[in-house]
Amino acid sequence: MNKVKKIFQNSAISPRSIAESIARHASKTDIGAHQIFLGQIRSDVIENKKVKAIEYTAYEDLALNKMTEIREDIFAKYQLTCMHIYHSLGVVHAGEICLFVFTSSKHRNDATLACSEVVERIKNELPIWGREIFEDDTHQWKTNVF
Amino acid sequence: MNKVKKIFQNSAISPRSIAESIARHASKTDIGAHQIFLGQIRSDVIENKKVKAIEYTAYEDLALNKMTEIREDIFAKYQLTCMHIYHSLGVVHAGEICLFVFTSSKHRNDATLACSEVVERIKNELPIWGREIFEDDTHQWKTNVF
Amino acid sequence: MAFGRLKEILLSDLNIDAESTDKLMENLYAEFPMLSHLKLRIAVNQKIISGNTKLESNDIVALMPPYSGG
Amino acid sequence: MAFGRLKEILLSDLNIDAESTDKLMENLYAEFPMLSHLKLRIAVNQKIISGNTKLESNDIVALMPPYSGG
Numbered sequence: 001m002n003k004v005k006k007i008f009q010n011s012a013i014s015p016r017s018i019a020e021s022i023a024r025h026a027s028k029t030d031i032g033a034h035q036i037f038l039g040q041i042r043s044d045v046i047e048n049k050k051v052k053a054i055e056y057t058a059y060e061d062l063a064l065n066k067m068t069e070i071r072e073d074i075f076a077k078y079q080l081t082c083m084h085i086y087h088s089l090g091v092v093h094a095g096e097i098c099l100f101v102f103t104s105s106k107h108r109n110d111a112t113l114a115c116s117e118v119v120e121r122i123k124n125e126l127p128i129w130g131r132e133i134f135e136d137d138t139h140q141w142k143t144n145v146f
Numbered sequence: 147m148n149k150v151k152k153i154f155q156n157s158a159i160s161p162r163s164i165a166e167s168i169a170r171h172a173s174k175t176d177i178g179a180h181q182i183f184l185g186q187i188r189s190d191v192i193e194n195k196k197v198k199a200i201e202y203t204a205y206e207d208l209a210l211n212k213m214t215e216i217r218e219d220i221f222a223k224y225q226l227t228c229m230h231i232y233h234s235l236g237v238v239h240a241g242e243i244c245l246f247v248f249t250s251s252k253h254r255n256d257a258t259l260a261c262s263e264v265v266e267r268i269k270n271e272l273p274i275w276g277r278e279i280f281e282d283d284t285h286q287w288k289t290n291v292f
Numbered sequence: 293m294a295f296g297r298l299k300e301i302l303l304s305d306l307n308i309d310a311e312s313t314d315k316l317m318e319n320l321y322a323e324f325p326m327l328s329h330l331k332l333r334i335a336v337n338q339k340i341i342s343g344n345t346k347l348e349s350n351d352i353v354a355l356m357p358p359y360s361g362g
Numbered sequence: 363m364a365f366g367r368l369k370e371i372l373l374s375d376l377n378i379d380a381e382s383t384d385k386l387m388e389n390l391y392a393e394f395p396m397l398s399h400l401k402l403r404i405a406v407n408q409k410i411i412s413g414n415t416k417l418e419s420n421d422i423v424a425l426m427p428p429y430s431g432g
Contacts, residue, residue, distance in 0.1 A: 019165035022184065026241040029189035034243075036182035038168065039362050042252065043175035056361065059295055059354055062338045087361060095172040097180075099362045106188065112262055119254065119362065127333075127354075128361025129296035141297045142360040185432050202431065205365055205424055208408045233431060245432045265432065273403075273424075274431025275366030287367040288430040 004064045005071070007085045012096035013038075021084060021102060031081050033108035035115035039099030041092050049134040053093045054142060059127040060089075070121050078114040080105050085118065087128065150210045151217070153231045158242035159184075167230060167248060177227050179254035181261035185245030187238050195280040199239045200288060205273040216267045224260040226251050231264065233274065296357040301326050314344040316353060330357050366427040371396050384414040386423060400427050 018036070025031055044051045067085065074083065081104045088098040101118050105111040123144050130142035164182070171177055190197045213231065220229065227250045234244040247264050251257040269290050276288035294302040301324055310316035313334055321328050335354040336345050347353065364372045371394055380386035383404055391398050405424040406415050417423065 015165040015169040018168060019161040022164060022243075023161040025186070029187070029240040031186050032188045034182075034184040034186060036180075036184070037254070037258070038180040038182070039254075040171070040177050040180060040250075041175070042178045057295065057299075058361070059293070059335070059356065062335055062340075062354065065338060094175040097168075108183070108185075108265065112183070112265075116258055119258075123362040124359065126361050127295065127335075127356050127359055129357070130360045131296075141357070143358060144360045144362065203365065203369075204431070205363070205405070205426065208405055208410075208424065211408060269432040270429065272431050273365065273405075273426050273429055275427070276430045277366075287427070289428060290430045290432065 004068050005085075007064065007067055007087050008058065008060060008089050009086055010088070010090045012088055012092045012098065013086055013100045015097075017086075018097075018100060018102075021100075025082075025104060028081060028104070030106055031104045032106050033111045034102065034104045035108070035111040036103075037099070037101040037115050037119045038097050040097050041094045043094035044132070046132070046134075046140065049136060049138065051094060051132045052135045053091050053133045054098065054130040055091045055133060055139075056087070056089045056098065057129050057131075058087075058089060063126045063128060066125055066127070067122075070118065070125065074114050074118055077117075078103075078105065078110040079107075080110055080114055083114065083118070085122070087122070087126070091133070150214050151231075153210065153213055153233050154204065154206060154235050155232055156234070156236045158234055158238045158244065159232055159246045161243075163232075164243075164246060164248075167246075171228070171250060174227060174250070176252055177250045178252050179257045180248065180250045181254075181257040182249075183245070183247040183261050183265045184243050186243050187240045189240035190278075192278075192280075192286070195282060195284065197240060197278045198281045199237050199279045200244065200276045201237045201279060201285075202233070202235045202244065203275050203277075204233075204235060209272045209274060212271055212273070213268075216264065216271065220260050220264055223263075224249075224251065224256040225253075226256055226260055229260065229264070231268070233268070233272070237279070293352060293354045295354065296360075298327070298330070298332075298355050298357055302355075309349075310347055312344050312346050313341060313353065316347065320355075332357060363422060363424040365424065366430070368397070368400070368402075368425050368427055372425075379419075380417055382414050382416050383411060383423065386417065390425075402427060
């Protein structure tokens with residue numbers, strides 16, 4: 001069984017932590033391409049009410065096992081140097097970043113295709129739930145559109 | 147005629163400037179997805195000589211006009227909130243970043259497809275040349291593989 | 293264990309005796325009719341199941357509404 | 363104007379009298395036989411041309427080897 005890497009953090013993902021993650025790859029001089037996907041909280045207006053935040057919860061154990069499986073599939077399919085995934089739990093406000101997917105490879109095609117596929121699989125296969133919190137503090141459960 | 151935006155900078159692209167660019171989008175709460183491509187200098191070994199840097203030159207006026215055209219095509223084709231492009235000129239060392247393409251949209255598909263298409267067109271259509279400098283200070287002209 | 297909006301319906305994790313997942317769901321639907329509107333995924337001991345599955349005591353059953361991460 | 367490896371072959375920008383881009387290239391190939399190994403794109407006054415193009419005095423012709431940006 002492969003090592004299970006953690007992906008959850010109890011806060012929004014800061015631009016600074018993204019920069020640090022990028023900077024750590026400067027020593028890997030076999031990398032030619034990085035592809036990054038960031039999910040940002042939108043303040044959608046639904047029936048005249050504006051979303052001010054999303055509160056994420058997850059079935060963490062199952063999510064981490066599933067992510068390990070996805071990671072193995074992706075590394076088997078694409079020539080990647082590395083891949084990093086972070087997803088926020090708890091309350092993330094509109095304009096903040098809740099998902100950070102980072103793939104790197106020698107040639108750009110692998111990083112690019114892997115990044116899209118991982119984002120798709122995270123949205124489809126990880127047991128994570130978002131509760132949209134409106135400005136009046138009512139809420140509704142988010143549904144992903146595919 | 148549309149406004150010509152500058153894309154060149156005479157240095158590597160720092161992770162910090164990428165973070166700043168991301169952070170500036172926190173106020174745009176209609177954005178749900180960011181896609182970022184980064185080109186990093188590889189220290190390829192060619193005939194036993196290791197690349198230590200690439201020196202970029204460009205036909206800047208033509209490149210900026212071409213980029214304006216590409217930008218218009220992309221905005222006509224995809225629902226983007228914004229798009230930012232930076233390419234280094236001069237010497238960029240192995241492990242440093244020379245290209246930063248940043249697209250944002252409400253739903254992820256637009257940002258993702260636009261990002262790939264822009265990277266492809268930049269490599270194909272912008273008059274930019276890379277000279278690979280080896281550790282022994284000899285050089286060869288880079289050729290893009292497609 | 294219940295997740296997402298299910299947590300609001302069931303209020304807390306429940307201890308229920310049932311010989312199989314189908315039986316378990318039957319009992320839950322009877323008690324919480326709202327559940328029938330949701331497309332649920334079911335996991336037993338962290339493995340997602342697709343058909344009816346036998347349950348032993350201490351098995352952990354997770355009821356999961358559609359995912360909405362990312 | 364010459365770019366990329368062409369700059370090393372031509373050494374500097376040149377002033378050449380030629381009535382058309384075909385004539386210009388003919389002269390250059392005669393003087394710099396190495397050029398014939400390169401697939402060049404040609405721009406006149408910042409517009410890339412595909413066929414032979416008439417030249418006026420003061421037109422700026424750019425000879426560009428294959429791009430390798432990014």
